[in-house]
Amino acid sequence: MSPPRPQPASASLRGFLDAHFTSAEDLAAAPALAELLRRECAGLEASLGRLEAQLASASASWQTRSGEARSGLRRIRSRGLDVAVKDEGEGTAPGVELPAIVREIQRIDTIRLYAEATLQLEALVGNLEDATFSIVRQASKINLSAVLRRASDGVEKQEKLLRAVDAVRDIERELVRISTSRPQWTNLIVAVDSRVDKTLAILRPQALTDYRGLLAALGWPPSLSSPDMEKDKYSQVPNPLVLMNEANKEKYSESFLALCALQHVQANREVRQCQMPAAAPSLSDLKYFDKTACFDNGLWAIDELVHPIVSRMEYHFSKWSEQPEFIFALVYKITKDFMDGVDDILQPLIDQARLVGLSAKESWVTGMVKMLLGYLETQVFPTLFTSYHSTVDKLEAHSSWLHLNDQMITFDKRMQLLADSGIQKIALISEGLSRSLSVFSIYSGHSDWLQIWADIELNSAQHKLKSEMEDEASWLYRTDPQDELGHQKSAAKFLLSTREDYKAPPVSEFVVKTASTMIERSHALPSKGMKIQFTRSTSIQFLNDFFVVLHERCQALQLSNTALEDESLLIASYAINAARYCEYVLWEWDEDTAFMEMGAHEKYGNANNEQIHKRSAQHQCSFFADEIAFLVKLGTNFLEQIMSSILIEFEDLSWDYVQNIGSSNEQNHSDDEFLDEENTEVSPGFVASLDVLRERTTKLKLYLNSKDFLDLWRSMAEGLDYFIYSSIRWGEVKFSGPGVIQLRVDTKALLRIFRPYCSRPEAFFPFVTDSLKLLTMRETDAQYFLEALKNGKDNDNCLRLHGLHHVDASQAVKVLRSKMTLA
Structure with a gap:
């Protein structure tokens, strides 16, 4: 078996050996180096042992704390019910048990207090x-x-x-x-x-x-x-x-x-x-x-003074079922007869009882009104309600209902005077007391009765209006004959405040007074919601019906290419005047505090009201916003139609004339300019249109109110200016000197129609005026000006220097090229 092959040395080891053994002589130091290495290894092993011991100690400490925390969490979940019970072998955690002990002590203390x-x-x-x-x-x-x-x-x-x-x-x-x-x-x-x-x-x-x-x-x-x-x-x-x-x-x-x-x-x-x-x-x-609001319905002690009187008074009431004025008269008499005694005897006792802000007179009146309310609610109104729905003679039922409410309004005012003769009411409770004193609070729980009253009031007003409108004289405004003949010149008034200022027909004043009367009757109702319901059902509906009639009369205006009829112009003008007068009155009413409060009540008090109207930053709660908007639109639309009709009529009559302006057959004169302008007459083709325009303007001045006439004639002037200027074929026709003079004479004749209404009517004919300035320039100036405009450098400043503020450079060039001398 062959011996193991040695592993190749790492790069760091080779570097270490190369650093210490550079030559053969360095081998002698090898034993000392080996000893040094052994000591360093021993030190490192000792340090590793210490670190292992520290890790074991930290791990044991963490496990101990983890167990304590787990035990504390279990005790917290148990809500401290087993504070005294501890697991064997577990350490105590006083920091965790103390809150539970505190809570238990607090619970015991709460039970004790309870x-x-x-x-x-x-x-x-x-x-x-x-x-x-x-x-x-x-x-x-x-x-x-x-x-x-x-x-x-x-x-x-x-x-x-x-x-x-x-x-x-x-x-x-x-x-x-x-x-x-x-x-x-x-x-x-x-x-x-x-x-x-x-x-x-x-x-x-x-x-x-x-x-x-x-x-x-x-x-x-x-x-x-x-x-x-x-x-x-x-x-x-x-x-x-x-x-x-x-x-x-x-x-x-x-x-x-x-x-x-x-x-x-x-x-x-x-x-x-x-x-x-x-x-x-x-x-x-x-x-x-509000504590005092609990006394709105009166004092028990004073109510007990009233109750015994009821049976005696009802005996008399039963005899006057057809004569409610006697019922109200008797209640008022008894209330007044005992007023002084009640005030002298009971007011000091109320003060002694420290019922601050309460009046014996008011409480006495409140008790009597409550007594009357009970009788009206059970005996009188049910009979009227049945009669209203069952009787054939509606007129009698309507008359009885209106008569009763008239008596109620009078009775309310008289009783309020009796109550107000006592001590001054505190502002915070005055509204509540007034609400209790009103006999019209009977409608609070019977909205159907209130609606019947509103319907009857509306029907009565509409019947009167129908009779008034049938008289055609009610639709005509009587003008001063001297104004009509032109013998007397009166200064135009633009701050209009009366029907005469607006030249409104008498029927408009009748409508305003009738609506105002119904609004005044609504003031007797004790709450804003009831006032709004009654006003919307009576006066607002009545006004809207009349505004529809005004719209229909304005539609009598014949808007065609034929000549306007004087009668239709008169009818439409007076209808517009009536609309403007009614608009002014509604603006005035909207400024009243009562209507501002009702408008705010509709906007903020009624959550189902999605139609919120805004007049301006100061008037965001307009009560008559819809009606005013309708009148504004009616007046504006039909004034525009009158203006359009007059302009169309003028265009039809003057079409041939404007098409021939500057043609050669009108430029066969060579006399001096000033002599020609003084002696030249208006072009024959322009006379008829000027006569009709003068007649229409004079009639409108006589018929229309000054504000609308001012806007109308200015709009007409601007329309005529645009029509004449745009109808001339600038650059194609060539104006000679006499042709320019003729145009100036015709323009002066046109301006003369508007001169009674303005000292400088040419300001409302800017394009025709600028065109005449260009046509009457001297030849050298015109040639120089034309060259300057062609260069295109600072044209705006150049136009202003020559007094031209409306035509632009291209338009000025076309006008200058229409001068025959510059052809």
Whole structure:
């Protein structure tokens, strides 16, 4: 077997040997080199051993920590329920157990606080229930007719009622604290509210019963008539509240204050309940966020003054079913007769009860209005509704409904005056009180009744408008005969504000006044939504119907190549004036605060409204945006059609003339230019068109309002300028000196038509004016100017230096080439 073949040395080894053994003499140092190499290898092996030991120690430490972490995670997942249980052989982890211990302590403390709060609320609710049941038991033993004779019993009952009110107040204070600091204790709050509500459902009727008994003992309600009325002498009905002696007045005051205190704590409860996160939708209505808003429907103590009067008044109401004005008159009389007594006796008590912002007069008026609303809702309106749908005589049903609403508007205003004669209302609650005082709140729950009223108002207005429109004189504006004959020159007015300024026919003023009347009637409605519904169904619909009629009358304008008829021009002009006047009125109405609020309500309050109109940066909530846009389009479109018709008529009459401008048969004169221009007459082919244009312009000045006429004649002038300039075959025809003079004479005749309306009408004929400047240039100047334009250097500046601001270089070259001298 052959010995193993030696492996070839690596490059690094060969390099090492070559470095240490360069010659044969270096072999003697081989033993020393070998010893050095052995020592270095031993040191390296020792270092490797130390590193292996450190790795083993770090691995063991990591495994220990991993086990501790795993154990800690298991304990965290168990939510600390087995803190005391530990696995044998596992190390403790105090840093992981401490949070669980803290949470457990907090849970125990929360249970303790919950139990304390429950016990405290239980005691407070128990006090309330004890006081309530004590009042009920005592009431069953007392003869209500002897309330005044047994003063001690009455005083004791008032004290118990006040203790019950104090108990409710304490409960509310605790519930507010809990809902603020512990909002998660909802079940506890709901449970307490349930028990308190049940108790108050017993306490309030009993308190009202005792209050009614006291009123009856005082002689309330009084008789609705006085002895003097039987002798046809008017006098106020005697008020028992004013006639009370001091002892009875003190008893009544205590009872009134106790009832107000009970209503006040009830109001606090409603405010707190609506602010709870889990409040019912009915309680989360915005009106409950204001404590005083809970009194919008009146004070219980004053409502109880009204209720006994109802039965006596309804006896009279039943006799006046066909005469609602008597019903409203009686309610107003009774309200007014007792107003002073109510204010003198009850207002100090309301102030003493600290019901800030509430007025005894307003509460008294509110109670009387509520009483009337109940009767109207159950007895009057259902009869009208049935009559409206079943009767054959619609006119009678409409008349009855309108008469009733007229009486309601008058009654509302009179009652509002009575209410406003009390203390000043706080701004935050004035809207709510006004809403309660309105008898038109009957429509809040009956939108079908409101729509019937709107339909009746619209039908009545449309019937009146139809009669007005049948008279053709209503469509004509009476002009000054002197203006028509031209004997009197009046300055044009451009700040138009009246129907006369707009030259609008009388029918437009009738429409505006009728729509305004319906809008004023809508102001009686108590809410913006109802106002919008009524206004959209009445005045807006009425205006839109009239605007359609205006559009139809404008369409009478004959837009053909034949001559315009004066009658159709007059009809269309006055219809445009009526549209402009109505547009102005709508802009004025849009500036009113009420319409700005209704426009904002439609935009932001109605989530289903997709049509949001914007007028400008200041008027993004226009209420009449659609109607104004329609009128603007109507006026603009038909003014453009009038202008187009006049231009077409002018073009037809002057076509042969403009085609022959500059032809040789018109240039056979060689007289001096100035003499020719002074004595030359207008071209015969141009006279007829100028006469018709003058007649049309004069008529339009007489018919149209000054603003539209200004825009119209300026647009006409620009159209005529373009027509004449573009009709001349520049560069093909050759103008001689007399031809240029003839063109200047004809142009001056055209400008003379517009001179009464402007001192420099040539400014509105820029192309014809620039062309005449070029044609009348001296021959040397024209030749030099033509060469300059052909070079094409700074043409714009060159044109401006010669006073030419509208024609460009190419157009100027064509005009200059039309001069016969430059041919």
